[in-house]
Amino acid sequence: xxxxxxxxxxxxxxxxxxxxxxxxxxxxxxxxxxxxxxxxxxxxxxxxxxxxxxxxxxxxxxxxxxxxxxxxxxxxxxxxxxxxxxxxxxxxxxxxxxxxxxxxxxxxxxxxxxxxxxxxxxxxxxxxxxxxxxxxxxxxxxxxxxxxxxxxxxxxxxxxxxxxxxxxxxxxxxxxxxxxxxxxxxxxxxxxxxxxxxxxxxxxxxxxxxxxxxxxxxxxxxxxxxxxxxxxxxxxxxxxxxxxxxxxxxxxxxxxxxxxxxxxxxxxxxxxxxxxxxxxxxxxxxxxxxxxxxxxxxxxxxxxxxxxxxxxxxxxxxxxxxxxxxxxxxxxxxxxxxxxxxxxxxxxxxxxxxxxxxxxxxxxxxxxxxxxxxxxxxxxxxxxxxxxxxxx
Amino acid sequence: xxxxxxxxxxxxxxxxxxxxxxxxxxxxxxxxxxxxxxxxxxxxxxxxxxxxxxxxxxxxxxxxxxxxxxxxxxxxxxxxxxxxxxxxxxxxxxxxxxxxxxxxxxxxxxxxxxxxxxxxxxxxxxxxxxxxxxxxxxxxxxxxxxxxxxxxxxxxxxxxxxxxxxxxxxxxxxxxxxxxxxxxxxxxxxxxx
Ligand SMILES: [Zn+2]
Ligand SMILES: [Zn+2]
Ligand SMILES: [Zn+2]
Ligand SMILES: [Zn+2]
Ligand SMILES: [Zn+2]
Ligand SMILES: [Zn+2]
Numbered sequence: 306x307x308x309x310x311x312x313x314x315x316x317x318x319x320x321x322x323x324x325x326x327x328x329x330x331x332x333x334x335x336x337x338x339x340x341x342x343x344x345x346x347x348x349x350x351x352x353x354x355x356x357x358x359x360x361x362x363x364x365x366x367x368x369x370x371x372x373x374x375x376x377x378x379x380x381x382x383x384x385x386x387x388x389x390x391x392x393x394x395x396x397x398x399x400x401x402x403x404x405x406x407x408x409x410x411x412x413x414x415x416x417x418x419x420x421x422x423x424x425x426x427x428x429x430x431x432x433x434x435x436x437x438x439x440x441x442x443x444x445x446x447x448x449x450x451x452x453x454x455x456x457x458x459x460x461x462x463x464x465x466x467x468x469x470x471x472x473x474x475x476x477x478x479x480x481x482x483x484x485x486x487x488x489x490x491x492x493x494x495x496x497x498x499x500x501x502x503x504x505x506x507x508x509x510x511x512x513x514x515x516x517x518x519x520x521x522x523x524x525x526x527x528x529x530x531x532x533x534x535x536x537x538x539x540x541x542x543x544x545x546x547x548x549x550x551x552x553x554x555x556x557x558x559x560x561x562x563x564x565x566x567x568x569x570x571x572x573x574x575x576x577x578x579x580x581x582x583x584x585x586x587x588x589x590x591x592x593x594x595x596x597x598x599x600x601x602x603x604x605x606x607x608x609x610x611x612x613x614x615x616x617x618x619x620x621x622x623x624x625x626x627x628x629x630x631x632x633x634x635x636x637x638x639x640x641x642x643x644x645x646x647x648x649x650x651x652x653x654x655x656x657x658x659x660x661x662x663x664x665x666x667x668x669x670x671x672x673x674x675x676x677x678x679x680x681x682x683x684x685x686x687x688x689x690x691x692x693x694x695x696x697x
Numbered sequence: 698x699x700x701x702x703x704x705x706x707x708x709x710x711x712x713x714x715x716x717x718x719x720x721x722x723x724x725x726x727x728x729x730x731x732x733x734x735x736x737x738x739x740x741x742x743x744x745x746x747x748x749x750x751x752x753x754x755x756x757x758x759x760x761x762x763x764x765x766x767x768x769x770x771x772x773x774x775x776x777x778x779x780x781x782x783x784x785x786x787x788x789x790x791x792x793x794x795x796x797x798x799x800x801x802x803x804x805x806x807x808x809x810x811x812x813x814x815x816x817x818x819x820x821x822x823x824x825x826x827x828x829x830x831x832x833x834x835x836x837x838x839x840x841x842x843x844x845x846x847x848x849x850x851x852x853x854x855x856x857x858x859x860x861x862x863x864x865x866x867x868x869x870x871x872x873x874x875x876x877x878x879x880x881x882x883x884x885x886x887x888x889x890x
Contacts (some may be wrong), residue, residue, distance in 0.1 A: 339795040340759060340794045341700065341702070341703050342706045342707070343702070343703075343706075344702055363796070364760050364794075365760060365794050373793075375793040375794045375795035376793070376795045378793070388818075622844060
């Protein structure tokens with residue numbers, strides 16, 4: 306994942322030609338990841354509102370500095386948690402395709418021995434009205450049997466274009482080569498309002514914003530954030546960046562799936578003028594003299610990646626990915642769940658990790674970039690081994 | 698390990714969208730080496746030409762950019778007239794995993810229509826572009842005529858011609874692909890071993 310070194314034949318400066326190009330993906334299927342070009346699995350919604358798979362988002366991050374969204378290039382510093390609402394909604398809307406993606410991802414995880422978080426449906430969804438009905442034996446019109454959505458996924462399969470001769474894989478491989486198209490209308494029928502409730506007002510989401518913790522709120526529900534930093538109203542985790550962007554893809558889906566309810570919600574919020582929450586300072590705006598940069602290591606608490614400043618590593622967690630916290634999250638304490646599959650407990654012993662890379666944050670220092678480069682090169686070799694184990 | 702599934706999806710998308718004027722061919726059995734072609738944009742000195750680009754995929758693709766280099770010789774400030782090396786930000790630090798081989802090839806096509814002489818790959822061409830623009834245009838057009846014009850017969854027919862001359866089909870195809878379909882250069886290559 307490191308920066309590629311320019312080859313010797315290149316005489317031009319690295320980054321002056323700018324191709325002001327839209328990075329939007331070719332695919333128009335709903336909830337496609339624009340990195341793997343497949344249905345998103347364990348969706349991560351970045352602060353800009355773009356959706357990627359857990360592993361695609363993880364691998365797309367810059368190990369040494371702030372990362373940029375692969376689609377819109379907005380910068381971000383946190384690796385968000387999986388958006389569980391979207392995860393469970395997709396597993397209902399396109400059960401077969403989603404399960405197939407799950408099997409694929411699991412195979413890769415077993416090969417590499419690093420694992421994404423195991424997700425269990427939260428109690429909130431369990432006591433929702435629809436589930437209550439179902440438990441009582443009333444199946445509502447909204448809930449569709451699993452087979453129905455699957456039917457559409459397969460319906461247009463079988464049309465094999467010449468290039469698919471390239472696919473030397475098994476038969477069910479052909480479907481995921483894009484021969485079968487995901488149908489938004491059918492996905493919408495397999496889910497209900499209960500699958501898309503705001504973590505704050507518990508009503509149908511309107512202009513959904515996914516925070517760094519993976520929870521989803523109506524944009525107007527986040528408007529009253531008192532401080533400059535946006536904190537999640539329910540779990541208090543800090544959000545990446547100083548403004549919120551709605552998840553357009555989810556918004557579009559909701560509008561199509563629940564036109565009546567959606568316009569009712571729209572009317573409710575119309576009284577208040579909708580403005581994006583905005584503040585002047587970055588949450589991590591403390592750009593004092595020098596901070597330690599822990600290349601390729603993220604905080605399991607807030608998701609900061611890479612960790613800047615203090616870093617603590619659990620000495621008892623045995624998972625390959627390890628368990629790390631930034632200084633703030635370590636001081637805050639409490640029961641922090643890992644961003645992967647770690648079975649970390651609050652009583653685990655944690656150790657402060659010695660400084661490895663100093664990154665002077667003085668932008669005017671002339672030789673700082675040279676120094677930085679030299680230091681990065683020194684650590685590059687052992688880091689690359691570490692990083693490659695995830696990237697490959 | 699190369700994300701084979703993603704690369705296959707990309708190739709199918711290119712296959713599906715014939716109108717883009719972009720095509721990609723696989724070389725060899727792995728998906729790590731291929732060849733792309735783009736059409737010269739109309740209204741430019743590259744109009745009417747078909748340009749072949751060598752594409753190598755690093756194992757970390759799409760998290761690292763593909764390596765691209767012109768095989769067809771081209772007279773352009775941002776492309777080396779010697780070895781076809783390309784100066785384009787998205788093939789370097791501005792690469793994003795949301796970009797594809799197709800979008801990269803389309804960017805090369807865009808680069809052909811909008812040279813950036815201020816950030817040259819080929820200093821000689823860039824200087825000519827800035828100081829003697831009309832000479833640049835005629836040189837670029839001449840190079841297009843000479844190196845980038847495909848003769849009317851297709852690749853398969855060219856291969857058959859070589860087979861009739863006694864070369865194996867694989868060797869003929871390989872030689873033609875590595876020379877961007879230039880029969881004379883391919884013959885030279887076949888004869889030199
Ligand atoms: Zn993905
Ligand atoms: Zn984005
Ligand atoms: Zn709300
Ligand atoms: Zn939260
Ligand atoms: Zn933290
Ligand atoms: Zn632990």
